[in-house]
Amino acid sequence: MSVKRIALFGSTGSIGTQCLDVIAANPDKFSAAILTAQTNDELLVQQALAFKPILVVIGDADKYQKVKNALAGTATQVLAGANALEEAAGTDVYDMMLAAIVGYAGLKPTLKAIEIKKNIALANKETLVVAGDIVMERAANAGVQILPVDSEHAAIFQCLVGEDNNPIEKIILTASGGPFLGKKPNWLVNVKRDHALQHPNWSMGAKISIDSATLMNKGLEMIEAKWLFHLKPNQIQVVVHPQSILHSMVQFEDGSMKAQMGLPDMKLPIQYAMAYPQRIKNAFPRYDFRKPNTLTFEEPDTRTFRNLLLATEALRKGGNMPCILNAANEIAVYAFLKNRIGFLDMTEVVERTMQKITFLEKPSLDDYFESDGEARSFAASLIQM
Ligand code: NAD
Numbered sequence: 001m002s003v004k005r006i007a008l009f010g011s012t013g014s015i016g017t018q019c020l021d022v023i024a025a026n027p028d029k030f031s032a033a034i035l036t037a038q039t040n041d042e043l044l045v046q047q048a049l050a051f052k053p054i055l056v057v058i059g060d061a062d063k064y065q066k067v068k069n070a071l072a073g074t075a076t077q078v079l080a081g082a083n084a085l086e087e088a089a090g091t092d093v094y095d096m097m098l099a100a101i102v103g104y105a106g107l108k109p110t111l112k113a114i115e116i117k118k119n120i121a122l123a124n125k126e127t128l129v130v131a132g133d134i135v136m137e138r139a140a141n142a143g144v145q146i147l148p149v150d151s152e153h154a155a156i157f158q159c160l161v162g163e164d165n166n167p168i169e170k171i172i173l174t175a176s177g178g179p180f181l182g183k184k185p186n187w188l189v190n191v192k193r194d195h196a197l198q199h200p201n202w203s204m205g206a207k208i209s210i211d212s213a214t215l216m217n218k219g220l221e222m223i224e225a226k227w228l229f230h231l232k233p234n235q236i237q238v239v240v241h242p243q244s245i246l247h248s249m250v251q252f253e254d255g256s257m258k259a260q261m262g263l264p265d266m267k268l269p270i271q272y273a274m275a276y277p278q279r280i281k282n283a284f285p286r287y288d289f290r291k292p293n294t295l296t297f298e299e300p301d302t303r304t305f306r307n308l309l310l311a312t313e314a315l316r317k318g319g320n321m322p323c324i325l326n327a328a329n330e331i332a333v334y335a336f337l338k339n340r341i342g343f344l345d346m347t348e349v350v351e352r353t354m355q356k357i358t359f360l361e362k363p364s365l366d367d368y369f370e371s372d373g374e375a376r377s378f379a380a381s382l383i384q385m
């Protein structure tokens with residue numbers, strides 16, 4: 001295969017840096033055409049000097065001159081500011097976007113990439129939570145492939161290879177249960193950010209680490225799965241599997257189930273999405289069934305981790321409800337990370353915002369933008385109190 005030029009949106013994050021590891025290990029297969037970062041200019045410059053992209057974007061416009069000076073004498077062009085992400089996404093210098101920005105901010109650049117018919121390796125699940133109907137419809141109309149990077153969805157995608165016309169009875173998303181598996185609300189009420197950031201199996205960015213601790217991550221993933229695999233809400237089940245070896249399963253109409261397995265390492269789904277339909281040989285550690293190990297499965301404790309119920313409600317209701325849930329959750333998570341609200345307050349903020357914002361059954365893209373803004377202001381007003 002010829003060298004695939006990757007536009008890596010969110011290159012300084014957990015997914016972004018692991019994507020660059022994959023590119024560095026496979027210079028005959030991939031190059032980095034665009035790199036973007038929000039605030040970490042030093043790492044962005046370091047990455048740009050190593051990977052020589054055509055274009056870099058620093059979101060924080062105050063850092064433009066610093067990045068520009070550091071890359072003077074190189075061929076890399078520098079853009080900065082809020083609109084620069086979309087401008088970069090619309091520049092025809094790449095073959096595939098790896099969407100690894102965190103949160104709602106990933107939506108617009110991804111839509112722009114679809115507009116210029118670039119395939120998307122999608123890590124940014126919030127894009128589908130906010131506007132999954134529009135994103136999937138535009139991708140289908142443009143003939144663009146959306147290849148999931150989220151490990152559960154990458155697992156399901158792999159289980160479906162070769163099953164073109166075989167209907168799915170249901171999918172089973174596995175959840176590690178996060179760092180607080182087995183804990184109850186009277187214990188969780190005292191949890192602080194540093195503890196919540198310690199995930200047992202995965203090393204990830206701050207926002208998704210908190211989402212994993214509250215199980216909101218699994219809720220967002222249910223909504224992500226609905227759009228990726230065209231499922232009805234009652235076809236999506238969640239099971240807790242603390243060892244994170246089975247990355248998810250599909251059950252077909254004959255009752256037969258397929259699962260995709262492996263050690264928890266995001267580089268695997270990242271390189272699968274980037275190289276699809278090929279698999280790339282690598283030296284990543286392998287899971288060994290001969291070693292003593294137990295794989296366990298249990299039902300999630302939704303009485304404690306109520307975010308999963310709220311996300312299920314948003315999934316069932318559809319319309320702008322997942323967008324509202326996501327916006328309120330982003331506000332709540334960042335407030336928790338700043339020690340402004342407690343662990344259980346995050347659920348409260350999301351629930352009250354879902355009750356407050358006007359429900360729209362068939363929102364337009366502008367309606368989604370508006371609902372996002374309204375939900376953010378309302379959620380923020382709850383935190384002021
Ligand atoms: P991270 O916080 O480590 O990195 C986020 C990246 O996005 C950084 O490069 C940052 O500069 C950029 N960014 C942040 N805010 C931005 C904004 N407002 N505008 C533009 N850029 C911005 O996050 P991560 O853990 O790498 O996660 C990225 C996405 O991938 C998330 O949507 C997450 O849910 C998803 N994901 C991550 C993992 C994982 O293992 N980390 C697994 C599955 C899915």
Ligand code: MG
Pocket residue numbers: 150151152221
């Ligand atoms: Mg996941």
